Amino acid sequence: PGKSQESNERHFFPESVLGVIPPREGRSLYMARVDPHLIFGCEVIPDISSALRAPLEDVQIAYCRRLLGLGSRSTIAPLFTELGLMPIFHRRAILVLRYLIYISKLAPSHYARLALADSVQLAVERKASWVADLVKTLAALTVPRGSPVPVQLTGTDIWDADRLQQLIDEVKISCDTGLRHIITNSSKLSLIRMRLAASDTDNISEFRHYLEITTPAYRKAFTKLVVSNHVLGVEVLRHTQRYRPQTLPRQWRLCRFCAQDVEDEVHALLLCEGHAELTQTRAAFKHVLHNIDPDQCALWACTPPLDFLIALITSKHCATAFGRFTFEVFSIFDSEPPYIPPTSVTSLLSGA
Numbered sequence: 001p002g003k004s005q006e007s008n009e010r011h012f013f014p015e016s017v018l019g020v021i022p023p024r025e026g027r028s029l030y031m032a033r034v035d036p037h038l039i040f041g042c043e044v045i046p047d048i049s050s051a052l053r054a055p056l057e058d059v060q061i062a063y064c065r066r067l068l069g070l071g072s073r074s075t076i077a078p079l080f081t082e083l084g085l086m087p088i089f090h091r092r093a094i095l096v097l098r099y100l101i102y103i104s105k106l107a108p109s110h111y112a113r114l115a116l117a118d119s120v121q122l123a124v125e126r127k128a129s130w131v132a133d134l135v136k137t138l139a140a141l142t143v144p145r146g147s148p149v150p151v152q153l154t155g156t157d158i159w160d161a162d163r164l165q166q167l168i169d170e171v172k173i174s175c176d177t178g179l180r181h182i183i184t185n186s187s188k189l190s191l192i193r194m195r196l197a198a199s200d201t202d203n204i205s206e207f208r209h210y211l212e213i214t215t216p217a218y219r220k221a222f223t224k225l226v227v228s229n230h231v232l233g234v235e236v237l238r239h240t241q242r243y244r245p246q247t248l249p250r251q252w253r254l255c256r257f258c259a260q261d262v263e264d265e266v267h268a269l270l271l272c273e274g275h276a277e278l279t280q281t282r283a284a285f286k287h288v289l290h291n292i293d294p295d296q297c298a299l300w301a302c303t304p305p306l307d308f309l310i311a312l313i314t315s316k317h318c319a320t321a322f323g324r325f326t327f328e329v330f331s332i333f334d335s336e337p338p339y340i341p342p343t344s345v346t347s348l349l350s351g352a
Helices: 003-011 024-041 049-069 077-083 088-105 111-124 130-139 161-185 192-196 218-225 263-272 277-292 294-298 305-314 319-332 345-350
Strands: none
Touching: 024 049, 024 077, 024 088, 049 077, 049 088, 049 218, 077 161, 077 218, 088 111, 088 130, 088 161, 111 130, 161 192, 192 218, 192 305, 218 319, 263 277, 263 305, 263 319, 277 319
């Protein structure tokens, strides 16, 4: 972890001179310079200890958050679904299985093959061994902050290269299932959940089109919108602060400008009329959208607001314009503190 953390920090150092590293280039740097440190030795020692694996996961998570411009409270699963990266636990497991395929194809007299046979025999006798550790590792597969989605390795699988290749596919499915479970059950990730439901493909993890936006501020605003790591009340007021020790129920996270509805993404971007500059910004974006994609702009008036927001998020044609609009809206909301209900209301909630 020390070397990987040092490599992590070193690759962001050029930002002070060259500016923000684009996500696609940052992803390539990660695979070339950080990932090798995180996967080092994975074939020798399977990841049976979550405590020893945690520092590796922390380095990967920290790198992805910084690359995307997200804060420490951002949900972890979108780091992988938006960048198209695999959690380090699953990546290391796949590399171990690939190494096992290599050993299984060696001549019976090869030392590595003989060592594997001994390890299999020890596992059969329920003694500590490399194979027994690998079985435990695959049975404990889980994405960060998720629930285990196990993959079963049996003694007969060890010598079957085709079966081992199937296990590699099962590890990938385990990863996708774990990420999908988090997204399905997270109240913060409703936009990603609906985007997946509206998608023509079943790919839960891939490099997203909006990460190609060249202006860092617009790209980061788009990203924060998608993963719910923004300045709107629905997100800010779910956390406690020094002088607000209790979280507010969602229905009380009202808009700071109109106080008529919950200050969520749909309300802030498409509905709120309680601030003159916000209304003007929305009208300007609508004009830009009409020039870029008239058909989609025509849907604004006849499509439910949430569905239209999902359409904007998934549209590649208006990604830059929508990123700029999102940035401007967040800036407007960030100019004033969020709405906090009167103390009498919060006291009543506490009593309930």
